[in-house]
Amino acid sequence: MKAYVFPGQGAQFTGMGKDLYENNERARYFFDTANSILGFDLKEVMFTGTADEQKQTKVTQPAIFVHSVAVALTSDSFKPDMVAGHSLGEFSALVASGALAFEDALRLVSTRALAMQRACEINPSTMAAILGLDDAKVEQICASITDEIVVAANYNCPGQLVISGSIKGIDVACEKMKAAGARRALPLQVGGAFHSPLMEPARKELADAIASTAFKAPLCPIYQNVNALPATDVSVIKENLISQLTSPVRWTQSVQNMVKDGATTFVECGPGKVLQGLVKKIAPEVEAASL
Incomplete structure (x- = not known):
């Protein structure tokens, strides 16, 4: 069985997604749509921006999300038995598994990023x-x-x-x-205490946005950060997604549970190879690759 996994903040690099944009017509939709929704030229920062520009939370989170979704949904080989995402990557996993529309998820990711930035400024x-x-x-x-x-x-x-x-x-x-x-x-060189009680102001803001967003049951189970368990029920997915901001990311336990449930191959969708490395340390017996 194949598990597809999606990275979180920190996986960004200059030039991410450029080849995909230039060589895949379907991929261009995701990047161009992101520009119109966000109101700034995201792909320009992704393709040519400095490391400092890309480290801005309002840029980093949408950039990694857009790249990850484009990689998964433009691949004919993307046929997941299960999915999971590390922190921000959970939104990418939800789109890839059909639980969220790309446009709706991008708006949530942007809301989340800005809310987290404001929470960092408060505390x-x-x-x-x-x-x-x-x-x-x-x-x-x-x-x-x-x-x-x-x-x-x-x-x-x-x-x-x-x-x-x-x-x-x-x-x-x-x-x-x-x-x-x-x-x-x-x-770590980060803007604040992510996945801690200090993100409570952001959690409240994200909860309101999630409550007004349409979700569907995913095509396969998503192993969520909060409890490392598979979910397909929309109400459970939404509740876990809200709790994620103030709760730990249980990545070790998620990978262990996916292996226990039959995953033999893990495929990373998105920039970098961080999750492949973590998967091999958690479960050396499985295969790990990039899409």
């Missing part, structure tokens, strides 16, 4: 990658910091967990992680 915050500690130890250290917000945010693969919280909280946590034996505790 200055950050994230850090913790390497070489088991999940339980990382969780224990986060819980021990009671005067600041620090939580596990991204369960990327065994031995790689990203934490999220206030700037002071992350500084304290990193020192504690290193003292506990972490190989590295590396603050």
Whole structure:
């Protein structure tokens, strides 16, 4: 069985999608439609923009989403038995599996990006990658910091967990992680504490947008970040999508559950090869490739 997976923020690079746009007529629809919906020239930033321009949340999230959807839906070989997306990638997975129309999902992605940016401005915050500690130890250290917000945010693969919280909280946590034996505790260059309680203002804004958007049952199960379980019920999908902003991305558990449910090949749709690397660390026995 084939599982198709979709990357999140951080997979962007200058030139992403340019070959696809120039050589695939169907792909051009997605890029050109995005420009008209967003009100700025997204493809120009994708194709020729600087790294700093592409790191803007309002650009990064739509760019990765558009590229990922175009890769999947212009491929004749795209026939998923199951799908999943890492954070933002969950929206790409929902479009690819038929649960959301591309145009509706892009509007949600844009709303989400702008809402997350505003939440970051309200509460200055950050994230850090913790390497070489088991999940339980990382969780224990986060819980021990009671005067600041620090939580596990991204369960990327065994031995790689990203934490999220206030700037002071992350500084304290990193020192504690290193003292506990972490190989590295590396603050990340991100705009805020994604997938933490500090994203609550963004969650409320996204919830309103999702409530007014039409969803359909997907053509195959989508394994969602919040609980790493397969979903096909629209009400469950919407609820999980809203909760995702303030809850951890359970990527390790999602891949493990897809393997348990029969996935033998994972195909990444979108820029970069980050998810392929994580999949091989989680489940070395499976095949991992790009579409």
